[in-house]
Amino acid sequence: MTTPLLEIRDLKVSFRTDDGVVQAVDGVSATLNEGETLGIVGESGSGKSVTMMSVMRLITDPNAKFEGEVLYKGTNLMAMSQDEIRSIRGAGIGMIFQDPMTSLNPVYKVGWQIEEQIREHEKVSRKAARDRAIELLTSVGIPNARERVDAYPHQFSGGMRQRVMIAMAVSCSPDVLIADEPTTALDVTIQAQILNLIKKLREDFGTAVVLITHDMGVVADMADRIAVMYAGKIVEQGTQRELFYDPQHPYTWGLLGSIARLDRPRPRRLAAIPGLPPSLLHLPPGCAFADRCPHRFDRCAEQPALLDRGGDGHLDACHLTRQEKQDVRDATIHPELVEERP
Amino acid sequence: MLTFIVRRTLWTVLVMFVITAVVFIIFFKTPGVDPARAIAGRNPSPQTLAEVRAQFGLNRPLVVQYGLMMKRIFVTRNLVSYSDQGELVVPEIFAAAPATLSLVFGASLIWIVMAIAMGVAAARLRGRIYDPIMMILALIGVSTPVFWLGQVINLITQGKLHTSVFSWVPPLGYTSFTTSPALWFEGLIFPWITLSILYIGFYARVLRANLLEIQSEDYVRTARAKGLSERRVLMRHTLRTSLITFVSLFGLDFGALVGGGAILTEVVFGIHGVGFLTWQALQNLDLPTIMAVVIYGGFFIVLANALVDIGYAWLDPRVRPT
Numbered sequence: 001m002t003t004p005l006l007e008i009r010d011l012k013v014s015f016r017t018d019d020g021v022v023q024a025v026d027g028v029s030a031t032l033n034e035g036e037t038l039g040i041v042g043e044s045g046s047g048k049s050v051t052m053m054s055v056m057r058l059i060t061d062p063n064a065k066f067e068g069e070v071l072y073k074g075t076n077l078m079a080m081s082q083d084e085i086r087s088i089r090g091a092g093i094g095m096i097f098q099d100p101m102t103s104l105n106p107v108y109k110v111g112w113q114i115e116e117q118i119r120e121h122e123k124v125s126r127k128a129a130r131d132r133a134i135e136l137l138t139s140v141g142i143p144n145a146r147e148r149v150d151a152y153p154h155q156f157s158g159g160m161r162q163r164v165m166i167a168m169a170v171s172c173s174p175d176v177l178i179a180d181e182p183t184t185a186l187d188v189t190i191q192a193q194i195l196n197l198i199k200k201l202r203e204d205f206g207t208a209v210v211l212i213t214h215d216m217g218v219v220a221d222m223a224d225r226i227a228v229m230y231a232g233k234i235v236e237q238g239t240q241r242e243l244f245y246d247p248q249h250p251y252t253w254g255l256l257g258s259i260a261r262l263d264r265p266r267p268r269r270l271a272a273i274p275g276l277p278p279s280l281l282h283l284p285p286g287c288a289f290a291d292r293c294p295h296r297f298d299r300c301a302e303q304p305a306l307l308d309r310g311g312d313g314h315l316d317a318c319h320l321t322r323q324e325k326q327d328v329r330d331a332t333i334h335p336e337l338v339e340e341r342p
Numbered sequence: 343m344l345t346f347i348v349r350r351t352l353w354t355v356l357v358m359f360v361i362t363a364v365v366f367i368i369f370f371k372t373p374g375v376d377p378a379r380a381i382a383g384r385n386p387s388p389q390t391l392a393e394v395r396a397q398f399g400l401n402r403p404l405v406v407q408y409g410l411m412m413k414r415i416f417v418t419r420n421l422v423s424y425s426d427q428g429e430l431v432v433p434e435i436f437a438a439a440p441a442t443l444s445l446v447f448g449a450s451l452i453w454i455v456m457a458i459a460m461g462v463a464a465a466r467l468r469g470r471i472y473d474p475i476m477m478i479l480a481l482i483g484v485s486t487p488v489f490w491l492g493q494v495i496n497l498i499t500q501g502k503l504h505t506s507v508f509s510w511v512p513p514l515g516y517t518s519f520t521t522s523p524a525l526w527f528e529g530l531i532f533p534w535i536t537l538s539i540l541y542i543g544f545y546a547r548v549l550r551a552n553l554l555e556i557q558s559e560d561y562v563r564t565a566r567a568k569g570l571s572e573r574r575v576l577m578r579h580t581l582r583t584s585l586i587t588f589v590s591l592f593g594l595d596f597g598a599l600v601g602g603g604a605i606l607t608e609v610v611f612g613i614h615g616v617g618f619l620t621w622q623a624l625q626n627l628d629l630p631t632i633m634a635v636v637i638y639g640g641f642f643i644v645l646a647n648a649l650v651d652i653g654y655a656w657l658d659p660r661v662r663p664t
Binding site: 056060082090 | 469557559560561563564565566567568569570571572574578579582583657658659660
C-alpha cells in the first residue's frame with residue numbers, strides 16, 4: 001500500500017482556559033489519498049475546523065496543547081520547525097477559509113496578495129508571478145482578470161472574493177486543498193458555483209480536497225469519503241455511499257433526518273436533534289451523544305470506540321449492533337414514513 | 343484622488359475661516375469685556391485706548407471689525423502688541439516657528455521610531471516577561487510630567503555634571519540650524535527626548551493593543567496559511583493595517599505640538615518657540631499675541647487633520663475615493 005498523502009494519527013488538541021481544559025479534538029485519525037475528497041461533517045464546535053487548523057499548525061494560542069501525528073507524504077508536520085512547516089503551508093497544502101469578506105487583507109490589491117504567495121515559495125520574477133495571478137484569476141472565473149488583478153478586496157462581492165481565495169490557495173499547485181466551510185458565508189446560488197469551481201480544480205489539477213462543512217448536502221455532492229465529527233471525536237467514517245445509504249451512528253441519522261428532501265413525502269415538521277452538544281469542558285465519561293440519543297441504553301455509559309463493526313471498512317462509534325441499528329434506523333431518520341405505513 | 347484632495351482643501355479653508363470667526367468673537371464680543379482695554383495692555387493711557395478704538399474700528403459694525411482684524415493678521419501683518427513694546431505680532435510668531443518646528447520634528451522622529459519598535463517588540467514577545475516590562479515603562483513615560491522631567495534633565499546636564507560628562511551640552515536656549523548645525527543638534531537633543539517620552543509611551547501602548555487585535559484577524563491567518571514568515575506577516579500584514587490608527591493619532595498630536603502645544607518643553611528648556619511666546623503672552627495678558635497664536639495653532643491642527651485624511655486614503659484603499 002502506498003503512503004497516503006495526508007494521515008492524521010490520534011490527533012488531540014486541548015485548550016487551557018480559566019474554567020479548565022477544553023478537549024476540542026479528542027483522538028481524531030483520518031487519511032486522505034491522492035486525488036480523493038474527504039468530507040468532515042459536524043456542527044459548530046465539533047472540532048472539525050480545529051482539526052484542520054492544527055494540521056496546518058495555524059493555531060497560535062499559547063494555551064493550546066497538541067498530541068498525535070500528522071503525516072504529510074510520510075513526514076510528521078507536528079514535529080517540524082516553523083521554517084519547515086512554512087514551506088508546506090501554501091505550497092503543499094493550500095487552505096480556503098469560511099468568510100471571504102474578512103480573509104483577504106483589505107489594504108492590498110488581490111493580485112499582489114496572490115503574487116506574494118507565489119513569490120514566497122518559488123523563485124520567479126514579479127512579472128511572471130503577476131502573469132500567473134492573472135491566469136489563476138481567469139481560471140477561477142473572474143471576468144476581466146487582467147484589470148481586476150489590480151482591484152482591492154472591497155471592490156469584489158463575497159462570491160468573487162471566495163474565488164480569489166481559491167485562486168490564491170491553488171496558486172502553488174498544492175497536493176492538498178483544505179476548504180474550511182468554503183460556502184457557509186455565501187448565497188445559496190453562489191454556493192453551487194463555488195463548489196463547482198472546487199470540483200473543476202480538483203479534476204484539472206488532481207488535488208486532494210478536505211472539505212469541512214456542516215452541510216450534509218455539500219458533502220453528498222463532493223466527497224468520496226466522509227467523517228462525521230461530534231464533540232471532538234469522529235463518530236462515523238465511511239464512503240459517501242455508505243454514509244448516505246447505510247448510516248450507522250444515531251448522530252448521523254439525526255443529521256440526515258434534518259435535511260429537507262424533495263424526493264420524499266413532505267414531513268409535517270422537519271426533524272431536529274433534541275438538546276445541545278455537550279460542553280467540551282466536562283465531557284461525560286461515556287458516549288458524548290448519549291444524552292441526545294433516542295436509542296440510549298446501559299452500555300452508553302462506557303465510551304464506544306470507533307470500530308469497523310461490519311468488516312467492510314465502514315467505521316462507527318456506537319455500541320448497538322449492526323442488526324439493532326438496522327431495526328431502528330429508518331424510524332429515526334424518517335419518522336413520517338413509518339407513521340404512514342399501514 | 344485629485345478631486346478628493348481639492349475638496350478636502352476647500353473644506354480645510356472653510357474650517358479655518360470658522361476658527362478665525364470664533365476666536366474673533368471670543369476676544370471681541372465676550373460680554374463685560376472692553377476689547378480696546380484688553381488690546382491696549384495693562385494700565386493704558388487714554389490716548390492709547392482711543393488709538394486702539396480707531397485702529398480696530400471698534401465703533402463700526404462687527405463684520406467690519408472682523409475684516410479689519412483679519413487684514414491686520416493676514417494681509418498687512420501689522421498687528422501690534424501693546425504690552426510688548428509695540429512688537430509686531432505676526433513676524434514675531436514667524437520668527438518663533440523654526441524653533442518649534444525643529445523641536446517637534448526631531449521629537450516626533452524619535453517617538454515614531456521608538457514607539458513602533460517598542461509596540462512591535464511587546465506584541466511579538468507577548469506572554470513573556472518583556473511585554474509587561476515594556477508596557478510598564480511606557481506607562482511611566484505617559485505619566486511623567488514634562489516640566490518635572492525637563493527640570494531633572496536640566497539639573498543633571500546643566501548642574502554638577504556639566505563640567506564633566508555633559509560638558510558638550512550648550513546652555514539653555516535655541517541656536518538656529520543655519521547659525522550652527524552642531525549647536526542646533528546639541529541644544530535640542532534633551533528637549534527632543536523630554537518631549538518624545540510621553541508620546542513614545544502612549545503610542546507604544548496604542549500600537550501594541552492594535553497589533554494584538556489585528557493579529558486575530560482572518561486575513562492574518564490567511565497570510566500565515568500562505569506560508570509567509572512570521573516576520574513578513576507582522577511587518578506587511580499586521581503592522582501595515584495598524585498604522586492606520588497610528589497615523590491618525592500622529593497627525594493630531596503633531597499639529598497640536600507645532601501649533602504651540604510644546605509649551606512646557608519650550609519653557610523649561612528656554613527655547614523661544616511658539617509655545618514660549620504663548621506663555622509670555624499669557625503672563626502679560628497680551629491679547630493680540632494670544633489671539634494670533636490661537637489662530638496659528640488652530641490652523642496647524644486643521645492642516646494636520648487634512649494631511650491625515652489624505653494619508654488615510656493612501657494607507658487604506660477602502661476610504662479611497664474612486
